[in-house]
Amino acid sequence: MENPLIRRLECFVRLSHDDKRLLATAASQRVRRLGPREDIVVEGDPPRDVSLVLDGWACRYKTLADGRRQIIAFFLPGDTCDPHAFAVREMDHSLATLTPVTIAEIARDTLQDIVDASPRLARALIWTMLVTAAVQREWTVSLGQRTAVERLGHLLCELFLRLRAVGLTDGPSCELPLTQVDLGEATGLSNVHVNRVLQELRGSGLISLKGRVLTIHDLQRLQAVALFNAAYLHLDREGRTLDANDAR
Amino acid sequence: MENPLIRRLECFVRLSHDDKRLLATAASQRVRRLGPREDIVVEGDPPRDVSLVLDGWACRYKTLADGRRQIIAFFLPGDTCDPHAFAVREMDHSLATLTPVTIAEIARDTLQDIVDASPRLARALIWTMLVTAAVQREWTVSLGQRTAVERLGHLLCELFLRLRAVGLTDGPSCELPLTQVDLGEATGLSNVHVNRVLQELRGSGLISLKGRVLTIHDLQRLQAVALFNAAYLHLDREGRTLDANDAR
DNA sequence: CGGCCCATTGAATTGCCTCAACGCTCGTGG
DNA sequence: CCACGAGCGTTGAGGCAATTCAATGGGCCG
Numbered sequence: 001m002e003n004p005l006i007r008r009l010e011c012f013v014r015l016s017h018d019d020k021r022l023l024a025t026a027a028s029q030r031v032r033r034l035g036p037r038e039d040i041v042v043e044g045d046p047p048r049d050v051s052l053v054l055d056g057w058a059c060r061y062k063t064l065a066d067g068r069r070q071i072i073a074f075f076l077p078g079d080t081c082d083p084h085a086f087a088v089r090e091m092d093h094s095l096a097t098l099t100p101v102t103i104a105e106i107a108r109d110t111l112q113d114i115v116d117a118s119p120r121l122a123r124a125l126i127w128t129m130l131v132t133a134a135v136q137r138e139w140t141v142s143l144g145q146r147t148a149v150e151r152l153g154h155l156l157c158e159l160f161l162r163l164r165a166v167g168l169t170d171g172p173s174c175e176l177p178l179t180q181v182d183l184g185e186a187t188g189l190s191n192v193h194v195n196r197v198l199q200e201l202r203g204s205g206l207i208s209l210k211g212r213v214l215t216i217h218d219l220q221r222l223q224a225v226a227l228f229n230a231a232y233l234h235l236d237r238e239g240r241t242l243d244a245n246d247a248r
Numbered sequence: 249m250e251n252p253l254i255r256r257l258e259c260f261v262r263l264s265h266d267d268k269r270l271l272a273t274a275a276s277q278r279v280r281r282l283g284p285r286e287d288i289v290v291e292g293d294p295p296r297d298v299s300l301v302l303d304g305w306a307c308r309y310k311t312l313a314d315g316r317r318q319i320i321a322f323f324l325p326g327d328t329c330d331p332h333a334f335a336v337r338e339m340d341h342s343l344a345t346l347t348p349v350t351i352a353e354i355a356r357d358t359l360q361d362i363v364d365a366s367p368r369l370a371r372a373l374i375w376t377m378l379v380t381a382a383v384q385r386e387w388t389v390s391l392g393q394r395t396a397v398e399r400l401g402h403l404l405c406e407l408f409l410r411l412r413a414v415g416l417t418d419g420p421s422c423e424l425p426l427t428q429v430d431l432g433e434a435t436g437l438s439n440v441h442v443n444r445v446l447q448e449l450r451g452s453g454l455i456s457l458k459g460r461v462l463t464i465h466d467l468q469r470l471q472a473v474a475l476f477n478a479a480y481l482h483l484d485r486e487g488r489t490l491d492a493n494d495a496r
Numbered sequence: 497c498g499g500c501c502c503a504t505t506g507a508a509t510t511g512c513c514t515c516a517a518c519g520c521t522c523g524t525g526g
Numbered sequence: 527c528c529a530c531g532a533g534c535g536t537t538g539a540g541g542c543a544a545t546t547c548a549a550t551g552g553g554c555c556g
Contacts, residue, residue: 062389064475070392072385087374092382092480126335134340136384137320141310143391144318144436148512179534188392190513195536227312231292232340396544427502441544443504 003027004078004166005052009124011165011235019118026114027052027104034103040081040095047085049105053077056101057177061185062093071186073136074098074159078166083111083125099177127234134232143188146227148197151187153226156207158233160216165235176214251275252326252414253300257372259413259483267366274362275300275352282351288329288343295333297353301325304349305425309433310341319434321384322346322407326414331359331373347425375482382480391436394475396445399435401474404455406481408464413483424462 005027006020015023031054034040040058041048058075072093075081081095086108115122135158142151156176163174180198184191201207206222208215216222223230253275254268263271279302282288288306289296306323320341323329329343334356363370383406390399404424411422428446432439449455454470456463464470471478 060385062385064389064393066475068393070389072388084374084378087371087378088482089484090479092482093385123335126332130332130335133381133384136381136388137308137310137341139388140320140384140391141312141318143388144433145312145316180536181534185392191534192514192536193512196512199536227314231338234336234340236337428504429502438545439502440504440546444544447504 004054004168005080007166008078008128009121012127012237013120013124014237015120015124016118019121022114022117022121026106026110027054029107029110030105032103032105034097034101036097036099036101038097038101040097040103041091042094043091045091047082047088047091049107050083050085050111051081051095052104052106053079053081054102054104057098058095058101058103059098059182059186060093060095069185070188071182073132073139074186076159076162076166077168079132080125080128083129098182131234134234138232148187148189148193149200150226151189152183152194152197153201153206153222154228155183155187156201156214156216157219157223157226157228157230160214160219161230161233161235165233172217172219173213173215175212176209177212252302252416253328255414256326256376257369260375260485261368261372262485263368263372264366267369270362270365270369274354274358275302277355277358278353280351280353282345282349284345284347284349286345286349288345288351289339290342291339293339295330295336295339297355298331298333298359299329299343300352300354301327301329302350302352305346306343306349306351307346307430307434308341308343317433318436319430321380321387322434324407324410324414325416327380328373328376331377346430379482382482386480396435396437396441397448398474399437400431400442400445401449401454401470402476403431403435404449404462404464405467405471405474405476405478408462408467409478409481409483413481420465420467421461421463423460424457425460 003020003024006015006023009015009023030049034056040051043062053075055077058081059071060073060075060081061069061071063069075095085091111125115125138154138158142154146154159176160169160174163169168174178186179191180194181191183189183198184194187194189197198207198209201222202209206216206218206225208217222228251268251272254263254271257263257271278297282304288299291310301323303325306329307319308321308323308329309317309319311317323343333339359373363373386402386406390402394402407424408417408422411417416422426434427439428442429439431437431446432442435442437445446455446457449470450457454464454466454473456465470476
């Protein structure tokens with residue numbers, strides 16, 4: 001199977017054969033397998049190498065002194081955890097797996113070499129960082145303004161589209177290996193309320209969620225209900241209106 | 249008065265004379281003055297040059313279809329708005345002034361020249377991006393987990409420390425040119441409730457807030473109340489424990 | 497002086513939370 | 527093979543934090 005990072009970057013730029021080879025070799029140097037619910041890095045640690053998720057789901061989270069926990073981001077296959085984090089002295093948050101995960105650890109220098117070798121890849125990597133930031137902003141909007149139904153609906157839309165971008169959906173369905181507690185920690189809701197909201201979404205025929213499989217029966221309508229606007233995912237390839245300019 | 253960006257970057261690295269000159273000239277090429285409550289860029293626009301706030305307060309915000317509005321970030325003097333935003337086709341959020349603002353518009357190429365000329369400046373600029381991202385994550389935690397009192401307390405701590413980092417505090421006081429509506433839009437609370445919470449904070453002797461001046465009487469205690477941990481601001485100069493290594 | 501923006505206050509409402517209990521499924525060990 | 531416990535989902539009841547609606551007052555500007 002092709003490296004999901006390649007698939008992800010190709011949402012943005014068309015990669016040359018060489019680009020792909022560069023990425024593929026970098027991502028195969030040091031591959032680690034982790035179990036579910038395992039910390040990768042914890043708050044206070046010095047930053048490690050860049051981690052690229054090859055398979056499975058992980059998350060970024062932060063814990064308050066009294067134990068309250070907030071999931072800050074989800075990492076899906078093809079996502080990188082903080083390409084530049086090494087610029088700070090210690091991590092201000094933790095990373096953990098949710099499912100069993102395969103990650104590729106890419107050394108700082110390797111990454112630098114890639115960036116130097118291919119301006120196109122450099123641009124693509126910056127693009128992933130911008131999208132990560134945009135997602136974080138959208139979560140801020142969700143938590144600040146959206147109701148519980150909208151928040152959950154929005155999150156499901158986002159995850160579905162992100163998975164689809166790396167080829168991990170099956171028609172209207174995708175895996176959703178999150179518990180209701182996880183969903184609550186990501187949306188700032190209690191697990192009890194998550195449960196009731198999911199029932200509401202199921203009841204109105206928008207989704208099915210059974211076992212670990214999510215099916216979105218009417219993506220359009222779910223997006224409308226959740227006030228979801230996909231623009232922030234920047235899934236449109238940059239060159240589409242600017243192809244002539246690609247040489248730059 | 250010295251350029252506030254210089255002061256800000258010096259929180260992180262010690263800049264050479266040349267570095268400062270580079271920055272100072274870049275920031276003086278195109279200076280714009282804006283009134284209060286003016287949009288700088290709106291959602292859907294193509295990204296412009298990088299804007300550096302020289303004076304005044306601005307914000308990033310997003311509006312939902314039905315008018316609900318969330319302030320996503322505050323820009324204080326010395327902050328840059330999205331050094332890399334030009335990598336995407338259209339803005340997914342808006343920027344607006346809150347007070348009268350002076351900004352320096354720095355062209356993409358100028359920025360590139362600076363980065364090429366000084367690796368130290370390049371690192372410092374990456375650091376500002378990381379801090380911006382860290383602040384965004386902390387807002388996610390606030391909105392998701394903190395109570396109204398904690399949220400407002402946390403925001404006040406953050407703003408105060410960020411202002412102090414660029415020399416804009418006066419002992420325990422600083423300017424806070426935000427209305428209670430603004431504070432509500434940033435914290436996801438109604439302006440009515442913001443009002444009541446502020447009274448609570450005043451009542452317990454933690455702060456004064458009168459006119460546009462905030463005074464934090466007991467920063468330690470306010471931090472404790474708000475579960476505030478300044479680590480995410482990464483205000484410690486990178487070299488402090490690594491000075492010997494500065495040559496790299 | 498009149499009008500507007502902002503802060504403040506009260507009252508009624510509600511979205512979501514907490515607490516508590518129960519059922520299901522699955523893996524494990526006796 | 528069945529018993530048992532753990533983790534997760536589900537349900538009900540009661541409570542509280544924060545909201546909405548509405549009205550009032552102060553300060554500033556034209």
